[in-house]
Amino acid sequence: MEKKKPIKRHLALQPLSRQHHFGLLFSWKLRKGFSKNIATDRLQKYAAWFFEEEIKPHFEAEEKYVFPILDKENELVIRVLKEHRRLERLFKDTENPEKSLSHLEEELDAHIRFEERILFNEIQKVATAEQLEKITEIHIEKEAQAVYHDPFWEN
Numbered sequence: 001m002e003k004k005k006p007i008k009r010h011l012a013l014q015p016l017s018r019q020h021h022f023g024l025l026f027s028w029k030l031r032k033g034f035s036k037n038i039a040t041d042r043l044q045k046y047a048a049w050f051f052e053e054e055i056k057p058h059f060e061a062e063e064k065y066v067f068p069i070l071d072k073e074n075e076l077v078i079r080v081l082k083e084h085r086r087l088e089r090l091f092k093d094t095e096n097p098e099k100s101l102s103h104l105e106e107e108l109d110a111h112i113r114f115e116e117r118i119l120f121n122e123i124q125k126v127a128t129a130e131q132l133e134k135i136t137e138i139h140i141e142k143e144a145q146a147v148y149h150d151p152f153w154e155n
Contacts, residue, residue: 007116010124012132016066017120019058020112026050030105032153042152044097047104051091053146059084062115065135069127076119083111 009017026047033043063084070077087108093100 007121009120010127010132012135013066013120013124016058016062017116019054020116022054023058023108023112026054027105027109029153030101034102034105036152038152040098040101042150043101044094046148046150046152047091047101049148051088055087055091059088061138065138066123069123069131076122080111080115080119083107083114087111 029046030043033046063081067077067080087104090100090104090107
């Protein structure tokens with residue numbers, strides 16, 4: 001089996017890629033919560049917290065500074081914006097939270113992998129040095145990862 005080479009991420013996009021790592025961890029934590037039969041309301045509270053702390057500011061930064069590097073009619077941009085809207089609806093759905101959280105866990109994981117493997121690679125190919133510098137200037141990474149008060153995913 002051929003081993004995949006790691007993706008070489010431009011310095012300007014590395015903070016967003018690190019945030020993607022936290023999104024993948026979020027999906028893993030939801031899966032762990034489901035496997036341990038954690039109460040849906042606890043998972044829902046975690047998802048609401050994660051949306052406000054991580055996802056919302058992350059989506060805003062991508063949509064304002066990263067995606068405009070490609071044309072707004074670009075099929076990758078159209079797809080990723082559609083996915084952002086869908087993910088936000090899943091985070092906020094209170095009518096059928098168990099179903100929404102289950103879909104969220106799967107779709108966020110797939111979304112992040114699409115951005116990392118396809119979209120960010122395309123952006124790196126076409127971005128100018130000035131555009132990448134702008135991303136570097138605006139992207140302020142948090143000093144430390146926010147810690148959630150109910151680590152249901154642990155033993």
